Amino acid sequence: MTSTPTRGAALAPPASEVPSPRPAAAPPGGGPLAGALTGAGQVLRLALRRDRILIPAWTLGIAGMATMSAQATVGLYPDLPQRVQAAEVVNGSAAMIALYGRIYDPTSLGELSMFKLTAFGAAIIGVVFAYLAVRHTRAEEEAGRLELVGATVVGRAAPLAAAMAVVAITAGALALLTGLGLWVAGLPLAGSLAFGAAWGTTGLLFGAVGAVAAQLATTARAATGLALVALAVAYVARAAGDLAEQAPGWASWLSPIGWTQQVRAFSGTRWEILVLPLLATAVLVPVAFVLRSRRDLGAGLLPDRPGPAQGRLGGAWGLAARLQRPALLGWAAGVLVMGVVLGSVADSVEGFLDSAAMRDIIAALGGEGALVDMFLAAELGFVGAALAGAGIAAVRWLPLEEASGRAEVLLATATDRRSWALGHAVVAMLGVAVLVLLAGLAIGIGYALAVGDPGAVLRLAGAAATRIPAALVMVGIAVAIWGIWPRGGWLAWALFVAFLALGEFGTLWGVPNPVMNLSPFRHSPMVPGPDPSFGALPVLLAVAVGLVALGVWRFGRRDVSTD
Amino acid sequence: MTMSAPAATPGPLATDAAIEVRGLVKHFGSLRVLDHLDLTVAPGEVHGLLGPNGAGKTTTLRILLGLLRADGGQLRVLGGDPWHDAVALHRRLAYVPGDVTLWPNLTGGEVIDMLGRMRGGLDRARRDELVERFDLDPTKRGRTYSKGNRQKVALIAALASDVDLLLLDEPTAGLDPLMDATFREHIGELRAAGRTVLLSSHVLSEVEALCDRVSIIRQGVVVESGSLAQLRHLTRTSVVAQVRTVPAGLEHLPGVHDITIDGTRVSAEVEPVGLAPVMFALAGGGLEALTTQPPTLEELFLRHYRDELAPPSVQAGAEPAHHRRRWGRRSA
Numbered sequence: 001m002t003s004t005p006t007r008g009a010a011l012a013p014p015a016s017e018v019p020s021p022r023p024a025a026a027p028p029g030g031g032p033l034a035g036a037l038t039g040a041g042q043v044l045r046l047a048l049r050r051d052r053i054l055i056p057a058w059t060l061g062i063a064g065m066a067t068m069s070a071q072a073t074v075g076l077y078p079d080l081p082q083r084v085q086a087a088e089v090v091n092g093s094a095a096m097i098a099l100y101g102r103i104y105d106p107t108s109l110g111e112l113s114m115f116k117l118t119a120f121g122a123a124i125i126g127v128v129f130a131y132l133a134v135r136h137t138r139a140e141e142e143a144g145r146l147e148l149v150g151a152t153v154v155g156r157a158a159p160l161a162a163a164m165a166v167v168a169i170t171a172g173a174l175a176l177l178t179g180l181g182l183w184v185a186g187l188p189l190a191g192s193l194a195f196g197a198a199w200g201t202t203g204l205l206f207g208a209v210g211a212v213a214a215q216l217a218t219t220a221r222a223a224t225g226l227a228l229v230a231l232a233v234a235y236v237a238r239a240a241g242d243l244a245e246q247a248p249g250w251a252s253w254l255s256p257i258g259w260t261q262q263v264r265a266f267s268g269t270r271w272e273i274l275v276l277p278l279l280a281t282a283v284l285v286p287v288a289f290v291l292r293s294r295r296d297l298g299a300g301l302l303p304d305r306p307g308p309a310q311g312r313l314g315g316a317w318g319l320a321a322r323l324q325r326p327a328l329l330g331w332a333a334g335v336l337v338m339g340v341v342l343g344s345v346a347d348s349v350e351g352f353l354d355s356a357a358m359r360d361i362i363a364a365l366g367g368e369g370a371l372v373d374m375f376l377a378a379e380l381g382f383v384g385a386a387l388a389g390a391g392i393a394a395v396r397w398l399p400l401e402e403a404s405g406r407a408e409v410l411l412a413t414a415t416d417r418r419s420w421a422l423g424h425a426v427v428a429m430l431g432v433a434v435l436v437l438l439a440g441l442a443i444g445i446g447y448a449l450a451v452g453d454p455g456a457v458l459r460l461a462g463a464a465a466t467r468i469p470a471a472l473v474m475v476g477i478a479v480a481i482w483g484i485w486p487r488g489g490w491l492a493w494a495l496f497v498a499f500l501a502l503g504e505f506g507t508l509w510g511v512p513n514p515v516m517n518l519s520p521f522r523h524s525p526m527v528p529g530p531d532p533s534f535g536a537l538p539v540l541l542a543v544a545v546g547l548v549a550l551g552v553w554r555f556g557r558r559d560v561s562t563d
Numbered sequence: 564m565t566m567s568a569p570a571a572t573p574g575p576l577a578t579d580a581a582i583e584v585r586g587l588v589k590h591f592g593s594l595r596v597l598d599h600l601d602l603t604v605a606p607g608e609v610h611g612l613l614g615p616n617g618a619g620k621t622t623t624l625r626i627l628l629g630l631l632r633a634d635g636g637q638l639r640v641l642g643g644d645p646w647h648d649a650v651a652l653h654r655r656l657a658y659v660p661g662d663v664t665l666w667p668n669l670t671g672g673e674v675i676d677m678l679g680r681m682r683g684g685l686d687r688a689r690r691d692e693l694v695e696r697f698d699l700d701p702t703k704r705g706r707t708y709s710k711g712n713r714q715k716v717a718l719i720a721a722l723a724s725d726v727d728l729l730l731l732d733e734p735t736a737g738l739d740p741l742m743d744a745t746f747r748e749h750i751g752e753l754r755a756a757g758r759t760v761l762l763s764s765h766v767l768s769e770v771e772a773l774c775d776r777v778s779i780i781r782q783g784v785v786v787e788s789g790s791l792a793q794l795r796h797l798t799r800t801s802v803v804a805q806v807r808t809v810p811a812g813l814e815h816l817p818g819v820h821d822i823t824i825d826g827t828r829v830s831a832e833v834e835p836v837g838l839a840p841v842m843f844a845l846a847g848g849g850l851e852a853l854t855t856q857p858p859t860l861e862e863l864f865l866r867h868y869r870d871e872l873a874p875p876s877v878q879a880g881a882e883p884a885h886h887r888r889r890w891g892r893r894s895a
Contacts, residue, residue, distance in 0.1 A: 142706075218706065219667060298706075306702035311673025314680040323666065404664045409717065412628050412658035412730075413681035416650050560630040 036293070039154035043162035046149075047136050051166070058128055059174045065501070066117055066195075067181030072508045073113035074186045083112050090115060095375035098239045098345060099382060101261045102247050110187045110266025114195060116504060122260040123235050125174070125199055126206035129167055130227035133210030136163035139220035141298055150297060160211060160292050164285060167207030175200025187266065194274075195265035201277035202260045206231065208284035215291035218300035225330055232334055234258070236341050243345050256280065316415045317423035323401075324394050324424075328431045331390050335383070335439045342379050343446025343460070346372055373528040376443065376460065383439040384467030385500055385521055387432055388474035392492050394428035395478035399489050405562045418556045425479045425548045432475060433468045440464020463527040469540035473520035474499075476547030483551030486561050581606045581641060581728055581759040582627060588635035589622055589783075596622050598783040599636065604761050604776075606727075609754050611774035612763040613864065619783040620763035621661055624730050627761075628658055641728060654683045657721035661732035661763075663713040665705030671716040672701030678720040690723040696745055711737035722749055729753065731762040735769060747773060767861045779864065787863065798863050799832040801856040802841065807849030816840045 077083045087106035090096045101119045103111045140146040179196030183189045213226035234255040241252025252258030259276045401407040444460030478492035499519035506516045525532035582604035589597040597619045604610040612620050625631045629649035643652045679685025697715045714737040735743050778788040814822045818837025
C-alpha cells in the first residue's frame with residue numbers, strides 16, 4: 001500500500017502530475033527510468049493494434065495444435081495397457097528421444113499426448129516469441145518508424161518496455177488458452193494448466209532472448225538469427241540431456257526447453273521448475289534495457305565499420321550471392337555443430353533396448369544396425385525439413401528487394417528481370433543443397449568418430465543428398481508464389497508449417513493419405529534403411545525446377561510492385 | 564487504334580524523338596493513374612515533367628523503364644519498346660528513383676560500381692570526380708547514409724555512366740542547396756554534351772532553372788507542353804506604371820486583367836497580345852516610371868491546379884469564379 005505512490009511516480013509520465021503540457025516541466029528528480037518509460041502505454045496500444053490479428057492467430061493456432069493432439073491421443077489410446085505399450089516404444093527409440101524427449105510416466109495419458117509437443121512445441125514457441133520481440137524493437141527501428149515514434153513524447157526505453165509487455169500478454173494468453181484447451185480435450189486440469197504455464201514461461205524467456213538479440217544486432221534479420229541460434233543450442237542441449245544414461249542429464253538443466261520438459265505437467269507436476277525460466281527472464285530483460293540505454297537509435301553493440309570504397313560486384317547473380325551469404329554462413333556453422341552432435345549420439349541408440357518387446361521388434365526390422373539407421377534417417381529428415389525453411393527464408397529476398405525499391409534500381413540497368421529473379425532462386429537452391437550435404441557430412445563425421453567407421457562420412461553425406469529434392473520443392477513453391485503474388489510470402493511459410501505438421505501429426509490426426517502425399521517431405525526415401533525407393537527423386541527435382549520456372553516466368557510478365 | 568487523345572488520332576510514332584508517348588493508359592486496380600498521356604522528348608533536350616504528388620510522374624517513368632506494363636497507348640524510348648527491349652535500352656539510359664533505398668550491408672562505393680557495371684561499364688575517372696564533387700563518403704554502409712546521401716549514391720551511379728538518356732525522378736529532393744547547385748552544373752554539362760534528360764519534379768524553380776521544355780502533368784494527363792518561352796507566352800506580364808494622367812479606357816484594352824488605378828499609379832496583368840496597346844496608351848499618358856515582371860512558370864502551374872488549390876466554394880471576391888479559375892494568380 002505504502003509503495004503505491006512511489007511506483008506511480010516511477011512509471012507514470014511526470015506530465016500527469018503537473019498539468020502543464022510542456023515537457024520542460026518534467027522534474028529532474030524522477031529517476032532515470034521515469035523519463036525513459038514515458039509513453040510506453042501509448043506504444044503498447046499501437047503495437048497491440050498492429051498485431052490484433054497476428055497474436056490471436058498465433059496463440060489460438062498453437063493452443064489448438066495442442067488441443068487437437070490431446071483429443072486425438074485420448075481417442076487412440078483409451079486403455080492403460082495400450083498407453084504403456086506406446087510409451088515403451090517411444091522410450092525405446094533413441095530417435096524419438098533425441099527429437100522429442102522421454103515419457104517419464106508410461107501410465108500418464110497427458111505425457112503420451114504431449115510427448116511430441118512438449119519440446120517441439122516449445123521450440124516453435126521460442127521462434128514465435130523471439131520474432132515477436134524483434135518485430136516490435138529492432139524491426140521497427142530498422143524501418144525508421146521508431147524514429148517517428150521516438151520524436152514524440154516517448155521515452156527512450158518505452159518501445160522496449162512495450163515490446164516486453166506485448167510478449168508478456170501473448171505468453172499469458174498462450175498459457176491460459178493451452179491449459180484450457182488441454183483440459184477441455186480430457187486431460188487433468190492441474191496438469192493442463194501446468195503445461196500451459198510451462199509453454200507460456202518458455203515464450204516469455206525467448207521473448208527476452210529476442211529483446212537482447214535486438215540490442216546486439218543492427219538488423220531485424222540478424223537479431224532473429226541470433227535468437228534462433230540460442231534456440232537451436234537449447235534444443236540440442238536437451239536432446240543430449242534426454243539421451244543421457246540417467247535422464248535427464250546435466251545438459252537438460254542448461255536448456256530452457258529442457259526446463260519445459262522437466263515441469264512434467266502430467267506426471268507429478270513440478271511447478272517449482274517454472275521459476276527457472278522466470279528467473280532467466282528476470283535476468284535477460286534488465287540486460288536488454290541496459291544495452292538499450294547505452295546505445296544510439298539504430299546502432300548495434302558493434303559500431304559500423306567503414307567498408308571498401310570500390311566494389312567488385314558486377315551483376316545480379318553476384319549481388320544475390322552476396323546478400324544471401326551471411327545467412328548461409330550462419331546456417332552452415334549451425335548445421336556443422338548440430339550435425340556432429342546428432343551424429344555422435346546415434347551410436348548410443350543400442351543402449352535403449354531395455355525391453356524384451358523392443359528387442360523382438362528390432363530383430364524383426366533387421367537387428368540393431370537397422371535401429372541406428374532408422375535413427376540416422378529420422379535425423380536427416382529433420383535436418384532436410386529445417387533447411388527447406390532456410391531456403392524459403394532465402395527466397396524472401398525477392399519480395400524484399402522488390403518492395404523496397406532496390407530491385408527497381410537494378411532492373412533499370414541492363415539486367416534482364418528474369419535473370420535477376422532466377423539468380424536469387426538459383427543461389428537459394430544451391431545454398432540449400434550445400435547445407436544439406438554439409439549436414440550429412442557433419443552427422444557422418446560425428447557418427448564416424450563415435451564408432452570408428454570412416455566410411456560412414458560419405459555414406460551419410462550421400463544419404464543426406466536424397467533429402468535435397470524435397471527441400472528444393474519448398475524453395476520452388478516460395479518462388480512460384482512470389483512470381484504470381486508478390487505479397488503472398490506468408491503462404492509459403494504456412495504451407496511449410498502445414499507440411500511439417502502433416503509429417504509429424506498427420507497420422508495421429510487421421511489425415512487421409514492423398515492429403516498427406518501433398519507434402520514433398522513424404523516422398524524422400526528413408527535412407528539409410530532397408531529397401532529405400534528413389535523413384536520420387538527425379539519427380540521432386542522436376543517439380544522444383546518447374547515451380548521456379550513458373551515463378552520467374554510470371555514475374556517476367558507482371559509489373560514490378562513497389563510499396 | 565486507340566480511343567486516345569481528343570486532339571489527334573495517334574499516327575505512326577516519330578522515330579527521331581528520344582521519348583515518344585501517345586495515349587498512354589495505366590490502371591492500378593480500378594484506379595486510372597494515367598489517362599491517355601502524351602509526351603514527346605526530343606534528343607538533346609532537358610525536359611521537365613512537372614506535377615504535384617500523385618499526378619502520375621513516377622508511374623510514367625516506370626513505364627518508360629519497362630518496370631510497369633502499359634495498359635494502352637503507344638510508346639517508344641530511344642526507338643525501342645520499353646517493355647520488350649528493356650535490357651538493350653537500359654544500356655543506353657540511366658535512372659534515379661525518387662526514393663532511393665540501398666542495400667544495408669553494401670557501401671556506397673560498392674553500389675555505384677555495381678550499378679555502373681550492370682549498366683555496361685562506367686567511367687572510372689568520372690566516377691571518382693563525381694564522388695569528390697558531390698562530397699560523398701563511399702566507404703559508408705547503405706544503412707548509415709542519410710536520405711540526401713542515398714540520393715547522391717544513385718545520382719553518381721547514373722551520372723558516371725556514358726548514356727544517351729537520363730530519367731530522374733525528383734532528383735534533388737534530398738539534396739542541400741550546395742549539392743543542388745552541383746547537380747545543376749552536371750545537368751548543364753550533359754546538355755552541352757547533347758544528352759537527353761527527362762526529370763520529374765514538383766519544384767517549379769528547379770524546372771525553370773534546368774529545363775528546355777516542360778510538360779505539365781495533372782491527374783494522369785499532360786495538360787500543357789512546350790518550351791519555357793512558349794509556355795510563358797500563355798501567361799501574363801505584371802506591369803506597374805507611374806503616369807502623369809491615366810489614359811481613359813485602359814481597362815477595356817484586350818488582354819488586360821486585374822487592373823488597379825491608385826491616383827497616377829497603374830498596375831495590371833497583361834497578356835502578350837495586350838502588351839503593345841498598353842504600352843502605347845501608357846506612353847500617351849506621360850509615362851514616368853515602369854516596372855514589368857516576366858511571367859513565372861508558377862503562374863502557369865497554378866492556373867492548372869487552381870481547382871485543387873482553392874475550391875470555388877471557398878472563393879469569395881469581386882471576380883467571377885470562372886474568371887479566377889481560368890486566369891489564376893497568386894492570392895494576395
